[in-house]
Amino acid sequence: MTAPSPNGASVTTTSSATRPVALAVEGMAVTYSGILEVCSDVTIDVRRGEALALIGESGSGKSVTVLAVTGLLGRGGAIVRGSVKLDGEEISQLSERERRGRKLLGKRIGMIFQNPSRALDPVFTIGQQLNEALRLTGLSGKAELRAKGTEWLRHVGLPDPEEALDRYPHQLSGGQRQRAMIAIALASEPELLIADEPTTALDVTIQAQVLNLIRRLQRELNLALVLVTHDFGVVAAMADRVAVMYGGQVVETGTVDEIIRRPRHPYTQALLASIPTGHAGARIEALAGSVPHAASMPSGCRFHPRCPSAIPTCQTREPILEPNREGRVMRCLRADELGHQNG
Amino acid sequence: MSSLIQVRETAPERRTSRTLAIFKALVKDPIGCTALIILTVVLALAILAPFVAQFDPLVQNRRAILQPPSLTHWFGTDDIGRDVFSRVLYGTQISLLVGLMVVVITMIIGGLIGMISGYFGGWVDMIIQRIVEALDTLPSLVLSLFIAAMLGPSVRNVIIAVTLAQIPRFVRVVRSETMKIRGHDFIAASRVIGASPLRIMLTHGVPNLMPTMLVLGSLAFGIAIMTEAALSFLGVGTPPPNPSLGTMLSQGTRFIGQAPWLIIFPGLMLTISVLALNLIGDALRDVLDPRNR
Amino acid sequence: MAEAQTLFSLDDVSVRYPIRRGFFQRVVGHVGAVDGVSFDLRRGETLALVGESGCGKSTLGRAILRLEEVAAGTITTAGKQLVSRKELARKAQVVFQDPLGSLDPRWTIGNLIGEGIDVHRTATGAARDAKVRELLGQVELPSSAFHKFPHQLSGGQQQRVAIARALAMRPELIVLDEATSALDVSVQAQILNLLKDLQAEYSLTYLFISHDLTVVGQFADRVAVMYLGRIMEMGDAAEVLAAPRHPYTRALLASSLKVDPDMRIDRVPLLTGDVPSPRNPPSGCRFRSRCPLAQPACADLRHHMITAANGRQAAACIANGDL
Amino acid sequence: MIVFAIRRAVLGVLVLVAVALMVFVTVRLIPGDIVNQQLAEAGAVTPELLAEKRAAMGLDKPMHEQFLVWAGGMVRGDLGLSLWTGRPVAAQVGTALLPTLQLSIIAIAMGALVGIGAGVLAALWRGTAGDMVLRMMSTVFLAIPQLWLGLLTLTGLALIGYYIPLPYRSFATDPWANFQQVIFPALALSLGVAAALSRLTRSAMLEVTGADFIRAARARGVSSSGLYLGHALKNALIPVITLLGTQFGNLLSGTVIIERIFNVPGLGNLLFEAVANRDYTVIQAAVLTYGLITIVVNLLVDLSYGLVDPRIREARS
Amino acid sequence: QDKHGGKVVINVHADAPNFDPLASTEFAVHSRLGLAMNRLVEWQTGDDIGYGQFVAKPGLAESWEISEDGLTYTFKIRDAVWQDVAPVSGRAVTSADVVATYEAILAGGVQKGLLSAVDTITAPDDKTVVITLKRRNVVLLQNLAHQNMWILPTEAFDGGYDRNTTVIGTGPWILTADEVGVATRYVRNESYFGKDENGEQLPYLDEVEILPIKDLNARIMAFRSGQVDIWFGPLNMTQMEGLKQALPDMQDVQTTANTQSELYLNPSFEPFASLEVRQAMNLALDRLGLGEVVRGGGGIGGVVGPALNTQTLPEEERIALYGTPDHEKAKALLADAGYPDGFTFEFTVLNYGEEFVREAEWIQQDLAEIGVTAEIKMVDTVAGQALGKEGDFQAMFLMMSPFAEADEYFTSHYLPGAVRNYTGIDDPALTAMIEEQQGIMDVAERQEKIWEIQRYVYENIQNPLPIWAAVLLHPAQADIRGWHPMITQGFPSLPEVWVED
Numbered sequence A: 001m002t003a004p005s006p007n008g009a010s011v012t013t014t015s016s017a018t019r020p021v022a023l024a025v026e027g028m029a030v031t032y033s034g035i036l037e038v039c040s041d042v043t044i045d046v047r048r049g050e051a052l053a054l055i056g057e058s059g060s061g062k063s064v065t066v067l068a069v070t071g072l073l074g075r076g077g078a079i080v081r082g083s084v085k086l087d088g089e090e091i092s093q094l095s096e097r098e099r100r101g102r103k104l105l106g107k108r109i110g111m112i113f114q115n116p117s118r119a120l121d122p123v124f125t126i127g128q129q130l131n132e133a134l135r136l137t138g139l140s141g142k143a144e145l146r147a148k149g150t151e152w153l154r155h156v157g158l159p160d161p162e163e164a165l166d167r168y169p170h171q172l173s174g175g176q177r178q179r180a181m182i183a184i185a186l187a188s189e190p191e192l193l194i195a196d197e198p199t200t201a202l203d204v205t206i207q208a209q210v211l212n213l214i215r216r217l218q219r220e221l222n223l224a225l226v227l228v229t230h231d232f233g234v235v236a237a238m239a240d241r242v243a244v245m246y247g248g249q250v251v252e253t254g255t256v257d258e259i260i261r262r263p264r265h266p267y268t269q270a271l272l273a274s275i276p277t278g279h280a281g282a283r284i285e286a287l288a289g290s291v292p293h294a295a296s297m298p299s300g301c302r303f304h305p306r307c308p309s310a311i312p313t314c315q316t317r318e319p320i321l322e323p324n325r326e327g328r329v330m331r332c333l334r335a336d337e338l339g340h341q342n343g
Numbered sequence B: 001m002s003s004l005i006q007v008r009e010t011a012p013e014r015r016t017s018r019t020l021a022i023f024k025a026l027v028k029d030p031i032g033c034t035a036l037i038i039l040t041v042v043l044a045l046a047i048l049a050p051f052v053a054q055f056d057p058l059v060q061n062r063r064a065i066l067q068p069p070s071l072t073h074w075f076g077t078d079d080i081g082r083d084v085f086s087r088v089l090y091g092t093q094i095s096l097l098v099g100l101m102v103v104v105i106t107m108i109i110g111g112l113i114g115m116i117s118g119y120f121g122g123w124v125d126m127i128i129q130r131i132v133e134a135l136d137t138l139p140s141l142v143l144s145l146f147i148a149a150m151l152g153p154s155v156r157n158v159i160i161a162v163t164l165a166q167i168p169r170f171v172r173v174v175r176s177e178t179m180k181i182r183g184h185d186f187i188a189a190s191r192v193i194g195a196s197p198l199r200i201m202l203t204h205g206v207p208n209l210m211p212t213m214l215v216l217g218s219l220a221f222g223i224a225i226m227t228e229a230a231l232s233f234l235g236v237g238t239p240p241p242n243p244s245l246g247t248m249l250s251q252g253t254r255f256i257g258q259a260p261w262l263i264i265f266p267g268l269m270l271t272i273s274v275l276a277l278n279l280i281g282d283a284l285r286d287v288l289d290p291r292n293r
Numbered sequence C: 001m002a003e004a005q006t007l008f009s010l011d012d013v014s015v016r017y018p019i020r021r022g023f024f025q026r027v028v029g030h031v032g033a034v035d036g037v038s039f040d041l042r043r044g045e046t047l048a049l050v051g052e053s054g055c056g057k058s059t060l061g062r063a064i065l066r067l068e069e070v071a072a073g074t075i076t077t078a079g080k081q082l083v084s085r086k087e088l089a090r091k092a093q094v095v096f097q098d099p100l101g102s103l104d105p106r107w108t109i110g111n112l113i114g115e116g117i118d119v120h121r122t123a124t125g126a127a128r129d130a131k132v133r134e135l136l137g138q139v140e141l142p143s144s145a146f147h148k149f150p151h152q153l154s155g156g157q158q159q160r161v162a163i164a165r166a167l168a169m170r171p172e173l174i175v176l177d178e179a180t181s182a183l184d185v186s187v188q189a190q191i192l193n194l195l196k197d198l199q200a201e202y203s204l205t206y207l208f209i210s211h212d213l214t215v216v217g218q219f220a221d222r223v224a225v226m227y228l229g230r231i232m233e234m235g236d237a238a239e240v241l242a243a244p245r246h247p248y249t250r251a252l253l254a255s256s257l258k259v260d261p262d263m264r265i266d267r268v269p270l271l272t273g274d275v276p277s278p279r280n281p282p283s284g285c286r287f288r289s290r291c292p293l294a295q296p297a298c299a300d301l302r303h304h305m306i307t308a309a310n311g312r313q314a315a316a317c318i319a320n321g322d323l
Numbered sequence D: 001m002i003v004f005a006i007r008r009a010v011l012g013v014l015v016l017v018a019v020a021l022m023v024f025v026t027v028r029l030i031p032g033d034i035v036n037q038q039l040a041e042a043g044a045v046t047p048e049l050l051a052e053k054r055a056a057m058g059l060d061k062p063m064h065e066q067f068l069v070w071a072g073g074m075v076r077g078d079l080g081l082s083l084w085t086g087r088p089v090a091a092q093v094g095t096a097l098l099p100t101l102q103l104s105i106i107a108i109a110m111g112a113l114v115g116i117g118a119g120v121l122a123a124l125w126r127g128t129a130g131d132m133v134l135r136m137m138s139t140v141f142l143a144i145p146q147l148w149l150g151l152l153t154l155t156g157l158a159l160i161g162y163y164i165p166l167p168y169r170s171f172a173t174d175p176w177a178n179f180q181q182v183i184f185p186a187l188a189l190s191l192g193v194a195a196a197l198s199r200l201t202r203s204a205m206l207e208v209t210g211a212d213f214i215r216a217a218r219a220r221g222v223s224s225s226g227l228y229l230g231h232a233l234k235n236a237l238i239p240v241i242t243l244l245g246t247q248f249g250n251l252l253s254g255t256v257i258i259e260r261i262f263n264v265p266g267l268g269n270l271l272f273e274a275v276a277n278r279d280y281t282v283i284q285a286a287v288l289t290y291g292l293i294t295i296v297v298n299l300l301v302d303l304s305y306g307l308v309d310p311r312i313r314e315a316r317s
Numbered sequence E: 001q002d003k004h005g006g007k008v009v010i011n012v013h014a015d016a017p018n019f020d021p022l023a024s025t026e027f028a029v030h031s032r033l034g035l036a037m038n039r040l041v042e043w044q045t046g047d048d049i050g051y052g053q054f055v056a057k058p059g060l061a062e063s064w065e066i067s068e069d070g071l072t073y074t075f076k077i078r079d080a081v082w083q084d085v086a087p088v089s090g091r092a093v094t095s096a097d098v099v100a101t102y103e104a105i106l107a108g109g110v111q112k113g114l115l116s117a118v119d120t121i122t123a124p125d126d127k128t129v130v131i132t133l134k135r136r137n138v139v140l141l142q143n144l145a146h147q148n149m150w151i152l153p154t155e156a157f158d159g160g161y162d163r164n165t166t167v168i169g170t171g172p173w174i175l176t177a178d179e180v181g182v183a184t185r186y187v188r189n190e191s192y193f194g195k196d197e198n199g200e201q202l203p204y205l206d207e208v209e210i211l212p213i214k215d216l217n218a219r220i221m222a223f224r225s226g227q228v229d230i231w232f233g234p235l236n237m238t239q240m241e242g243l244k245q246a247l248p249d250m251q252d253v254q255t256t257a258n259t260q261s262e263l264y265l266n267p268s269f270e271p272f273a274s275l276e277v278r279q280a281m282n283l284a285l286d287r288l289g290l291g292e293v294v295r296g297g298g299g300i301g302g303v304v305g306p307a308l309n310t311q312t313l314p315e316e317e318r319i320a321l322y323g324t325p326d327h328e329k330a331k332a333l334l335a336d337a338g339y340p341d342g343f344t345f346e347f348t349v350l351n352y353g354e355e356f357v358r359e360a361e362w363i364q365q366d367l368a369e370i371g372v373t374a375e376i377k378m379v380d381t382v383a384g385q386a387l388g389k390e391g392d393f394q395a396m397f398l399m400m401s402p403f404a405e406a407d408e409y410f411t412s413h414y415l416p417g418a419v420r421n422y423t424g425i426d427d428p429a430l431t432a433m434i435e436e437q438q439g440i441m442d443v444a445e446r447q448e449k450i451w452e453i454q455r456y457v458y459e460n461i462q463n464p465l466p467i468w469a470a471v472l473l474h475p476a477q478a479d480i481r482g483w484h485p486m487i488t489q490g491f492p493s494l495p496e497v498w499v500e501d
């Protein structure tokens, strides 16, 4: 593997639209125990070499979405509607065994979790856990595995990679653990990398290091990246495109520029307004209320109880995710009117 | 980030009704419900023994010895013609009494020592822990046997012996639980508010320890009943003519081949009582876990 | 500012956690969590404490609340050092990061908020309940919350309860230990606004512990940047964040991401390495193991604060020429 | 690790000394003494004879002197002579220890095997009928007192006309007879262990399977067997080992009863008789042996934590 | 059939703590020693001899002579050799061995009391032992045949070997192994002096094994499964019936126990100071019912236990005195004594096993009928004996030692300071009568005296109250022949036991 290309950034935005779609989720709904619909109508797609950020408040269904894609929903969870296509292949209804059989788990999809201290098995060495992933690439033999493992750890920038193979997770610092986690996720050479709040547990200085690493590797390996976060700073720094989630639905998608500079959906706008600006003493425009729970979803537009621009119809009619007049994809009954007003 | 939960519009709960709430939750829990029913039946039989039993458990019907179970003697009679059914009922009474006393005393003493040990730490903790460790080195039955032998067989001494053997476990668990609770921010918040250690222990410590104590207590109850039986079996427990379940088992062993009812019924009662208490413990563990409420 | 304006005064405060080992729990060493920190908390101001995880922010806050013993140095209140626990309770209160963990799960909201009133016996019976309801109103919670249990509230509401509980003591200082970092931005904004309103109404002083520099820039009057138990830089928040002086402050500021699509991650200047363990911090300037400007002489640098003309303080630094 | 083991062993000895002192004092508080027992059936015993015999055994000396004599012997590795048999206590305790250890080891091994197996299965089959059956069985088995179980086994065997061969034979002299003698009491002992272990294993497995690292392992395509037997079980092992340690203690309690029921000449029987005879030296040695077993087991448990969990291993070195 | 050969397994319910006959009176020791050792005088056994009947038979003494005044006993030692065990290794038995043994006993053996009348013991030659007495003692012969009067070689006393572990005797079998909790094993002693009536060399059996099975059920199982040939130890009738069902052909040998339960009433507890109260208690007890239900057999107790069938009062008389409860009369007596409403006392019961506890429970219910409440306090036997010696009890229920002579009953119970005189009886008239009977050489005359003493005790002392001598069951497997259980320990009939094919 080679050193990161220093100026890949400028290439991305222009050429991404022509690349093949790696992951396409359409109208996906997820329930737990068949009753609790925690995600309904999630539509996202990611292309090779592209980074998609999923953003939204806590409980808006970001994690559930990515778990559904990987098939790790856990007990009681199931995709009940919609489709999930990986490289055009429908995978939404596959069992875990079938997913393993088709090398979906590990081999084609890599995953990084929020808390690196909890996502690494404390009683196995980094090397042992790395080997589980490396074996999926057909590698075997102690020496070979070791060599490849060392290479990966060097690649993610762990000091003393050879030695780090024999370390246990608790012997590494938080940042190092997340690097090891990344190495393990990438070791099976997936095409799609999913990172669920990969840096929330880390300090800002370490966060910058890790995000930088993820971005660099994504470029190098031409990965499709789905990055879950609730930090617009991370979105601005990492994403090519953004999907904003609320109440288990995607409410707006667009390029990072569009979403941050010219948000259209009232929710996106309110969310952005809630972020402190750093200007001393300025009052923040707080978005009142909190995310509704899956068990008590409002009717109509799910955001209407908190929406400053809500009109009576919002209570009854369910908006769908569609492009508005100016071509911005969003889920709002007043998409066309509001667009300009707030732009 | 932990997912935030919406305000659930439930009826306002009051502190005074918590016991009732726990009870209600127990009734709703399938295991808890089963356990409560069994325990209620056992308890009722034991407490109402004077009314349920047709015979005096101590009176010898010298003309009807070793009768197999029949309509008159539901569980048969023993070797001097006492009604086994009545004896089982009264034996359960004694067993439950011993268990209850042991649990109450252990909860108070063990809980107190454990809390002091866990809250204050330092050398007090060190000394308590070492004593507990020394006591814990001996298998509990050996320790009980020893104390019971020293004190002589009597119900009171059985209670002392079993309690002493149970206390270490309580102290250990309560201590570690106290330490866990002490680390919580809400304890720090109370300290900042100016609450005294005693107040904190009583108002925050005890209620938060209660689930652990109750679960531990219900298990200890079962263990106490079994230990009482074991001690009585070994001849250092409840003295005759009192019908302790263990004494009955021990007496019944002489007739294993000829009169199995002497073994089966007391043992069954013993098992059912312990089972009910274990089940209550299980159910309480689920019900009292704040995560489940 | 005048002496009378000083609420708490910290002079060369150090806090150490003992490391215990073995059968007799002997103390085999210490974690120097806070090391020689001095500053004044002025009445009515918001002083922010920022720094990476483990740098001793919480410990310092806890030391002021006397939840940790001070190993060296003094913390004085209005010139006095010894105040009783109960007196201190009326001077300083706290709101912790984890809203659920700082509320006893077995207590109702009413009792949680009323605990201070009960302990200090400032009111009883109906008067006490009325006071609690009043507090509920002040933190914008419905009075139906009175009989609820903490887990029945949302995170933001829980944090409001914690604030109400602190307010019940009518304190002068509230230590906000990452009081909003567990919350969503929208809820964080609500809480920050509430805190601002309360500060204005009751002329509260805040010690605002955070690691989000943007929030600090907006919320705090002054800021103290900590690293491995020491203050590296301190001064007016706007000034420090606009023109950081110490290399550590600069690195910290540079690493924190802005909501600006032009600031792509590959443009962010990276600070290398991890925070060293406070058990055996580097000698001299503690930042030198990660400092891009480090020189061999940094290993022998004695830590002390240099005060500039405008009242800004920065730790001695060879690269800066501050010696 | 070795340093840790040595340190723990030394501390164990300290605890034993405390136990020894406790036992030494309390045995002498039990009313009656060995001389009463030895001369129980004597037709014509004079008070002088009683005093003479007491003096011969040193029972007339003040208690602290007796303790020093005994402790001195202990330090030299001499447990003294049995007051009752006049034979070396060490040999007596040694022969009695063997069957007790054999019983408990077999019981704990069977219990662990069955219990952990059933626990893993129940966790795997979570929510199914199989899980229900296993859980119900373990709950019921946990409630059956060993005392009753032993008696029932004996009754059952009598009813089907099977007789455990007697007398007791050690494994070395007659393995087959020894097997028949040990297997039933061991079974009676192991049932509770298996029940307790299966319950704990199940809940520990379920707790672990909810952990992030299991999800992470699934995400990198680890097979279910690898997940359950590799990641989950190894992580669930710490509480299981802890319970195994406490169960060994319970088991030792159980042997006292079971040895009596099945007539196994073990430590429990020895202790019981020694108490009946007021054979102080044997009581002290037997109790200390129990203490020693517990301490060794605890040490093994502690050491095995280190084997399973690198964090613990590290904290010790 | 040639009776020689074969093996018999006996079960004795306890381990031998050691093999030193001088150290304890433990039955487990002496019952085992009997297979390997002899006494100077032995107990005769046979079909026509009762279980508790002492008929002297030559042991190591071939013959003996008693002087006219009854003060000098001259024993002729037979030609016998010690077992071929080092360090004695088959040397001939001499009078020195006998003297050494008795002197050791006098110096500190538990049997010391049995020789209390002895003045000197001398050995004029290798084969003669002369014993002189301080006063006449007609029970001396029986004392020498007592169950723990085993003769040991001189080496046992001069440090030649350890009596605790090594057993060297002249008896029919050689003890080869003793594994605690497992078995005591014996093989035939080829050089045993005994011959049967046809002059055939005894013993018949090649091997004997004694199994210490402590648990009753295990014992029953062992017998039922044929792993035990001869039963020795507690067994009740119900269990016996169970055994019989399983083994219809087995031999059901029953005797009356040489021990009996006794109820001590301590006069330091006020009501029991009154003879009337003690008589009332006696009248309250339904001993025959107790014997039938609890024990399923045996004999009603007496001042001298019923096993000594020639010395105890005749059965009808014992029934008249002890076996005819009369609650009305008892209540009247209580009222006379000032306790019309009865009283409550602490009933200390020594734990001699389940049946014994049942007896106590039986007594408790009987006493309740006359308004006397007994609160049972269980203690173990050792603690009980200590309490007894200190007089620290109100009423105590225990099992008497296995005595084989009326004299033993008298001297241990009624002489001031005697070991079983727990209630401090000091009646000069009684003491005189007891001393007198020791010197009556005429058998019939002595018997009269013994009866007189017993009646005297009933009338004037009534303490302790004799209760019941249990039935002793000695089942043996069907193929065992020549088995005669005997009151004395050491299985005296065992040399003549043989196994039928």
Ligand SMILES: Nc1ncnc2c1ncn2[C@@H]1O[C@H](COP(=O)(O)OP(=O)(O)OP(=O)(O)O)[C@@H](O)[C@H]1O
Binding pocket: A032, A036, A038, A056, A057, A058, A059, A060, A061, A062, A063, A064, A065, A074, A077, A230, A293, A294, B001, B002, B003, B004
């Ligand atoms: N295993 C589950 N069973 C039932 N409900 C679940 C489960 N996992 C998640 N949920 C519910 O699904 C909804 C969405 O949860 P999700 O974890 O996807 O949120 P998120 O956007 O990732 O939030 P966060 O920022 O806190 O991670 C929440 O209401 C949550 O309570």
Ligand SMILES: Nc1ncnc2c1ncn2[C@@H]1O[C@H](COP(=O)(O)OP(=O)(O)OP(=O)(O)O)[C@@H](O)[C@H]1O
Binding pocket: C017, C018, C031, C032, C033, C051, C052, C053, C054, C055, C056, C057, C058, C059, C060, C211, C278
């Ligand atoms: N109770 C304790 N015992 C021992 N060490 C402790 C204890 N509490 C904190 N420490 C250590 O003291 C140092 C400072 O901890 P502190 O909690 O003050 O950091 P912080 O700046 O608040 O970090 P964070 O941002 O993670 O809350 C850390 O290295 C921590 O490991």
Ligand SMILES: [Mg+2]
Binding pocket: A062, A063, A064, A196
């Ligand atoms: Mg999430």
Ligand SMILES: [Mg+2]
Binding pocket: C057, C058, C059, C177, C178
């Ligand atoms: Mg902190």
Ligand code: NI
Binding pocket: A058, A200, A230, B001, B002
């Ligand atoms: Ni989050």
